[in-house]
Amino acid sequence: MAPASLVLLLGILGTPALGDPGPLEDVVIDRYYIPKICLREAQMGDFVRYHYNGTFKDGKKFDSSYDRGATVAGVVGVGRLITGMDRGLQGMCVNERRHLIVPPHLGYGSIGVAGLIPPDATLYFDVVMLDIWNKKDKLQVTTLAKPERCNRTVENSDFVRYHYNGTLLDGTPFDSSYSKGSTYDTYVGTGWLIKGMDQGLLGMCAGEKRSIVIPPFLAYGEKGYGTVIPPQASLVFSVLLVDFHNPKDGVSLEHLEVPESCRRRAVTGDFVRYHYNGTLMDGTLFDSSYSRNHTYNTYIGKGYIIPGMDQGLQGVCVGERRRVVVPPHLAYGENGAGDKIPGSAVLIFDVHVIDFHNPEDPVEIQTLYRPEGCNLTTRNRDFVRYHYNCSLLDGTRLFSSHDYEKPQEVTLGTSKVIEGLNSGLLNMCAGERRVLIVPPHLGHGESGARGVPGSAVLRFEVELVSMEEGVPEGYLFIWHGDPPTNLYEEMDLNKDGEIPPEEFSTFIKTQVAEGKGRLMPSSDPGKVIEDMFRNQDRNQDGKITAEELKLKTDEDQEKIHEEL
Numbered sequence: 001m002a003p004a005s006l007v008l009l010l011g012i013l014g015t016p017a018l019g020d021p022g023p024l025e026d027v028v029i030d031r032y033y034i035p036k037i038c039l040r041e042a043q044m045g046d047f048v049r050y051h052y053n054g055t056f057k058d059g060k061k062f063d064s065s066y067d068r069g070a071t072v073a074g075v076v077g078v079g080r081l082i083t084g085m086d087r088g089l090q091g092m093c094v095n096e097r098r099h100l101i102v103p104p105h106l107g108y109g110s111i112g113v114a115g116l117i118p119p120d121a122t123l124y125f126d127v128v129m130l131d132i133w134n135k136k137d138k139l140q141v142t143t144l145a146k147p148e149r150c151n152r153t154v155e156n157s158d159f160v161r162y163h164y165n166g167t168l169l170d171g172t173p174f175d176s177s178y179s180k181g182s183t184y185d186t187y188v189g190t191g192w193l194i195k196g197m198d199q200g201l202l203g204m205c206a207g208e209k210r211s212i213v214i215p216p217f218l219a220y221g222e223k224g225y226g227t228v229i230p231p232q233a234s235l236v237f238s239v240l241l242v243d244f245h246n247p248k249d250g251v252s253l254e255h256l257e258v259p260e261s262c263r264r265r266a267v268t269g270d271f272v273r274y275h276y277n278g279t280l281m282d283g284t285l286f287d288s289s290y291s292r293n294h295t296y297n298t299y300i301g302k303g304y305i306i307p308g309m310d311q312g313l314q315g316v317c318v319g320e321r322r323r324v325v326v327p328p329h330l331a332y333g334e335n336g337a338g339d340k341i342p343g344s345a346v347l348i349f350d351v352h353v354i355d356f357h358n359p360e361d362p363v364e365i366q367t368l369y370r371p372e373g374c375n376l377t378t379r380n381r382d383f384v385r386y387h388y389n390c391s392l393l394d395g396t397r398l399f400s401s402h403d404y405e406k407p408q409e410v411t412l413g414t415s416k417v418i419e420g421l422n423s424g425l426l427n428m429c430a431g432e433r434r435v436l437i438v439p440p441h442l443g444h445g446e447s448g449a450r451g452v453p454g455s456a457v458l459r460f461e462v463e464l465v466s467m468e469e470g471v472p473e474g475y476l477f478i479w480h481g482d483p484p485t486n487l488y489e490e491m492d493l494n495k496d497g498e499i500p501p502e503e504f505s506t507f508i509k510t511q512v513a514e515g516k517g518r519l520m521p522s523s524d525p526g527k528v529i530e531d532m533f534r535n536q537d538r539n540q541d542g543k544i545t546a547e548e549l550k551l552k553t554d555e556d557q558e559k560i561h562e563e564l
Contacts, residue, residue, distance in 0.1 A: 023103060024101065024103035024122070025103070026087070026103070026106070027084045027087045027088045027100055027101065027102055027103070027106060028099075028100070028101035029088055029098055029099070029100055030098060030099035030100075031096065031097075031098055032097055032098065032099060033095075033096060033097035034093065034096055035093055035094070035095045035096060038093035038094075038096070039093075039094075040093070040094070040132055041090075041091045041092060041093055041132075042076050042089055042090055042091060042092045042093075042129065042132050043076070043077075043090065043091075043134075044076055044077030044078070044090065045075065045076065045077060045078065045134060046075070046076050046077075046132050046133065046134050047073065047074070047075050047076075047131075047132070047133050047134065047135070047216075047232060048073070048074065048075075048076055048089060048092075048129065048130075048131060048132050049071045049072065049073045049129075049130045049131035049230065049232060049233065050065075050071060050072055050089070050092075050127055050128060050129050050130055050131075051065045051066055051071055051072070051127070051128050051130065052064070052065050052072065052125050052126060052127045052128075053065075053066065053125070053126045054123060054124070054125050055123075055124045055126075056121060056122070056123070056124065057122055057124065062116055062117055062123075063116070070230070071130055071131075071230055073131075073230075073231060073232045076089050076090055077090065082102065082106065082107050082108065083106040083107075084100065084102030084103070084106035084107050084123065085100070085102065085125065087106070088100035088102065088125065088127065089127070089129070092127075092129040092132075093129065094129055094130065094131065094132060094169050094170055095128070095129065095130075095170050095171070096128070096129050097126070097127065097128045097129075098125075098126075098127050098129075099124070099125070099126055099127075100123075100124070100125040100126075100127060101122060101123075101124055102122065102123040102124075102125065103122055104119075104120045104121055104122060107121065107122070107123045108121065108123075128170075129170075130168065130169065130170045130172075131168065131169045131170065131232070131233055131234050132169070132234075133215045133216060133232075133234050134215075135217070137215040138215075139196050139199050139200055139212065139213070139214060139215075139218060140211075140212070140213035141200055141210055141211070141212055141213075142210065142211040142212075142213075143208065143209070143210055144209040144210060144211055144238075145207075145208065145209040146205060146207075146208045146209075147205055147206070147207040147208065150205035150206075150208075152205070152206075153202075153203045153204060153205055154188055154201050154202055154203060154204045154241070154244050155188075155189075155202065155246075156188055156189030156190075156202070157187065157188070157189055157190065157246060157247075158187070158188050158189075158244045158245065158246050159185070159186070159187050159188075159244060159245055159246065159247065159344060160185070160186060160187075160188055160201060160204075160241060160243075160244040161183040161184070161185045161241075161242045161243050161244065161342070161344060161345065162177070162183055162184055162201070162239050162240060162241045162242055163177045163178055163183055163184070163239070163240045163242060164176065164177050164184060164237050164238060164239045164240070165177075165178065165237070165238045166235060166236070166237050167235075167236045167238075168229070168230075168233055168234070168235065168236070169213070169233070169234040169235075169236060171236075174228040174229055174235075175228065182342065183242050183342065185343070185344050188201050188202065188244075189202075194214065194218065194219050194220065194235075195218045195219075196212065196214030196215070196218035196219050196235070197212065197214065197237065199218070200212035200214065200237070200239070201239070201241070204239075204241045204244075205241065206241055206242065206243050206244060206281040206282065206346075207240075207241065207242075207281070207282055207283070208240075208241050209238070209239065209240050209241075210237075210238075210239045210241075211236065211237070211238055211239075212236070212237045212239060213234060213235075213236050214234065214235045214236075214237070215234055216231075216232045216233055216234055216235075219233065219234070219235045220233065220235075240282075242280070242281060242282045243280060243281030243282065243345060243346040244281075244346070245327040245328060245346050246327075247327075247329060249327040249329075250311075250327075250330075251308045251311045251312045251324060251325065251326055251327075251330060252324075252325035253312060253322060253323070253324060253325075254322065254323035254325070255320070255321075255322055256321040256322060256323055256350070257319075257320065257321035258317060258320050258321075259317055259318070259319040259320060262317035262318075262320070264317070264318075265314075265315045265316060265317055266300060266313060266314065266315060266316045266317075266353070266356045267300075267301070267314065267315075268300060268301025268302070268314070269299065269300075269301060269302065269358060269359075270299070270300055270301075270356045270357065270358050271297065271298070271299050271300075271356060271357055271358070271359065271440075271455060272297070272298060272299075272300055272313055272316070272353060272355075272356040273295040273296070273297045273353075273354045273355050273356065273453070273455060273456065273457075274289070274295060274296055274313070274316075274351050274352060274353045274354055275289045275290055275295055275296070275351070275352045275354065276288065276289050276296060276349050276350060276351045276352070277289075277290065277349070277350045278347060278348070278349050279347075279348045279350075280341075280342075280345055280346070280347065280348070281345075281346045281348060286340040286341050286347075287340065294453075295354050295453065297454065297455050300313045300314065301314065306326065306330065306331050306332065307330045307331075308324065308326030308327070308330035308331050308347070309324060309326065309349065311330070312324030312326065312349065312351075313351070313353075316351070316353045316356070317353065318353055318354070318355050318356065318393045318394075318457075319352075319353060319393070319394060320351075320352075320353045321350070321351065321352050321353075322350075322351045322353070323348065323349070323350050323351070324348070324349040324351060325346065325347075325348050326346065326347045326348075326349065327346055328343075328344045328345055328346060328347075331345070331346075331347045332345070332347075354392065354393065354394050354456075355392065355393040355394070355456065355457040356457070357439040357440065357441075357457050358439075359439075359441060361439040361441075362423075362439075362442075363420045363423045363424050363436055363437065363438055363439070363442055364436070364437035365424055365434055365435075365436055366434060366435040366436075366437075367432065367433075367434050368433040368434060368435060368461075369431075369432060369433040370429060370432045371429050371430070371431045371432065374429035374432070376429065376430075376467070377426075377427045377428055377429055378412060378425060378426055378427060378428045378464065378467050379412070379413075379426065379427075379470070380412045380413025380422075380426065380470070381411060381412065381413050381414075381470030381471060381472065381473060381520075382411070382412050382467050382468065382469055382470040382521065383409070383410075383411050383412075383467065383468040383470055383520075383521025383522060384409070384410060384411075384412060384425060384428075384464060384465075384466070384467045384468075385406075385407040385408070385409050385464075385465040385466045385467075386401070386407055386408055386410075386425065386462050386463060386464050386465055387401045387402060387407050387408070387462070387463045387465060388400065388401050388408060388421075388460050388461060388462045388463075389401075389402070389460070389461040390458055390459070390460050391458075391459050392453070392456055392457070392458065392459070393437075393457050393459055398451055398452060398458070399451070407465045409523050411470060411520070411521060411522070412425060412426065412470070413470075413473070418438065418442065418443050418444065418458075419442045419443075420436065420438030420439065420442030420443050420458070421436065421438060421443075421460060421462075423442070424436035424438070424460065424462065425462065425464070428462075428464045428467075429464065430464055430465065430466055430467055431463075431464065432463070432464050433461070433462070433463045433464075434460075434461075434462050434463075435459065435460070435461055435462075436458075436459070436460040436462060437457060437458075437459055438457065438458040438459075438460065439457055440454075440455045440456055440457060440458075443456070443457070443458050444456070444458075468521035469518070469521070470520065470521055471518065471519075471520045471521075474552065475520065475552055476519065476520045476528050476531055476532045476535070477508065477511075477517055477518070477519050477520065477528075477532060478517060478518060479511075479516065479517045480515065480516055480517055480518070481516065483551060487549065487551075488546045488549050490507070491503065491504065491507045491544075491549070493506065493507065497545075497546075498543040498544070498545060499543060499544040499545075499549070500542065500543050501530070501533050501542070504529070504532070504533045504536070504544065505526070505529050505533070508529050508532065509529070512525075536548055536549055536550070
């Protein structure tokens with residue numbers, strides 16, 4: 001509303017049917033456009049900026065700020081303007097438009113302006129208000145949106161990255177970071193920004209949106225800026241803070257989920273397999289191991305990854321979920337990386353540690369149950385039957401002997417199972433149960449195997465079902481005592497001077513049955529005997545002659561002589 005001192009005579013402009021009303025005593029104001037939102041009205045002592053066209057009653061123009069290409073700026077109600085304009089501007093809102101009729105005694109009176117305005121001229125002004133401020137004004141900050149989580153706010157000396165739209169108070173845009181396709185990046189409180197923006201960014205959270213209205217004396221003042229910001233212009237910034245950090249910042253950690261049992265924590269030199277989502281502070285996803293369906297595998301503390309992650313993964317437990325916030329000087333710095341990570345960006349990694357190990361790790365053995373009176377334990381070359389469940393350290397099930405009709409069978413020390421499992425099955429009693437943690441260099445290595453990821457640490461739950469004493473390496477059968485003096489004659493059951501497979505098999509089975517010797521343990525003894533026969537049948541003619549038959553000890557002795 002206009003002050004009571006203004007006479008609002010609406011509807012008399014351009015109404016000749018009413019006749020000549022006679023001399024005006026005060027300014028006639030027609031508020032022909034009033035904005036729906038009026039946050040402030042011009043008062044005495046306020047500084048205003050406005051455009052106008054000035055004409056006489058016959059419509060002849062005598063002056064126009066538009067023609068000069070510059071707005072008019074001045075203080076209302078202190079005598080710096082003609083009295084009629086002083087009164088006509090009071091109570092105006094930004095973007096309001098008024099028609100003013102100024103009688104001569106409130107304009108240039110009986111003197112006029114030589115060559116421009118004749119004496120006793122009534123003046124007609126068409127005015128639009130563009131800006132209002134006062135020297136007592138303060139920065140106006142309005143929070144438009146704020147994230148629920150805000151662990152930290154902007155302080156002086158912080159480096160900020162933000163988007164903004166900049167307009168004059170009447171809504172005229174003068175600049176926008178969005179149009180440039182990149183954030184505005186700068187330090188706060190170090191004089192790199194106008195004072196109002198330095199103040200307006202303080203206390204913001206990453207992801208917060210603010211409207212910041214800056215009076216001219218905290219912006220570009222009397223000089224303005226180039227052709228886009230007039231002198232004495234109030235500025236309105238709509239700001240979205242993308243991220244911020246301080247050059248003194250280190251890595252920030254948030255432990256989202258830590259397993260109750262954590263017997264070991266990762267240290268420098270450990271090889272870690274982990275999943276992660278990588279986002280900027282505004283939540284923009286820039287990378288994810290989940291999208292590749294493959295963990296990220298690396299050594300920590302050795303410079304293979306950005307310094308912030310090298311630090312952020314120190315001390316993790318298997319199964320831990322951790323948030324690692326990395327300032328740019330510990331990430332990709334001012335240059336960023338590719339088209340996904342901008343320069344000077346703070347990075348947030350939500351990490352899930354699947355497993356880790358050290359290249360020096362042995363097999364870790366935990367005995368769950370060991371029968372009493374356990375005197376006989378497994379050794380290499382023993383034949384064992386065992387049940388097992390195999391999983392990754394995160395609990396992912398891989399294999400189980402229980403999926404089959406019978407236990408797993410293997411001769412230990414024959415490279416038929418991975419080295420770590422072989423080691424874990426040694427020195428066990430029948431009936432014993434163990435948990436084995438097998439590092440990848442004793443498992444399936446960097447390449448992995450079908451169903452087993454590369455560099456995976458494996459967890460085995462094993463139970464030894466039975467064991468049979470083995471034979472030395474290279475032997476398929478050993479005697480418990482001395483072999484028969486005339487071995488060939490005893491083996492030639494029908495005394496025809498040759499030993500076919502049937503006779504050989506019958507003889508060996510008899511020796512085993514009578515406890516005189518034992519075969520290499522196997523799930524298929526017949527196959528072992530066939531291999532023995534094949535070894536003795538030197539010319540592969542289907543029978544063994546006296547010249548062909550040799551004990552393993554005799555063969556080894558012959559080799560020694562040959563070498564000598």
